[in-house]
Amino acid sequence: MIRRDAQRNRDALVAAARAVLAERGVGAPLEAVAKRAGVAIGTLYRHFPERGELIDAILDEQLAGWAELARQAVAAADAWEGLVGFLERTCELQARDRAFTELVCQEHQSDRSEVNRLIGQLIERAQRAGALRLDVGPIDLAFFMMACSRVAEQDPERWRRHFTLMLDALRTG
Numbered sequence: 001m002i003r004r005d006a007q008r009n010r011d012a013l014v015a016a017a018r019a020v021l022a023e024r025g026v027g028a029p030l031e032a033v034a035k036r037a038g039v040a041i042g043t044l045y046r047h048f049p050e051r052g053e054l055i056d057a058i059l060d061e062q063l064a065g066w067a068e069l070a071r072q073a074v075a076a077a078d079a080w081e082g083l084v085g086f087l088e089r090t091c092e093l094q095a096r097d098r099a100f101t102e103l104v105c106q107e108h109q110s111d112r113s114e115v116n117r118l119i120g121q122l123i124e125r126a127q128r129a130g131a132l133r134l135d136v137g138p139i140d141l142a143f144f145m146m147a148c149s150r151v152a153e154q155d156p157e158r159w160r161r162h163f164t165l166m167l168d169a170l171r172t173g
Helices: 004-024 030-037 041-047 051-074 079-096 098-104 113-128 138-154 159-170
Strands: none
Touching (some): 004 030, 030 041, 030 051, 051 079, 051 098, 051 113, 079 098, 079 113, 079 138, 079 159, 098 138, 138 159
16 A cells, blocks of 8 residues: 555656656656656656656556547547547647657557557548548558647647648548
């Protein structure tokens, strides 16, 4: 059983890591995380002996949220709207969270198999509905999201214009 103060410190570290990684990416200094959490760096290392453990805790949480977003998109009544909603929501997350952007752009080795499977389903549904070009595949959507993330790095709102232009390229007719 973990002591209450130790649990409070761990929770503060995870919350601080979430914020710092969103601002600075997965390469952010751990000292910044400890400082934001209001604890000493030694406290951080007691809870997370290796940097990867803290990063994985944050990115695993993000991956779970992203998978849920994809599940909701697959369940949408309209296949095209489900796909567009998933892409738009993903790009919104990328625009405000550098660590999430790195996850989406595969700079981190998290297990994305469920999200990849769901993206495949989104593509197949939209193609069967006649809304998505038949030559579009998962790699095309990966590049789509990566392009939006790069634009968002420069201007967090400008990606929306490029998003609309890229959607036009994906849609049939």
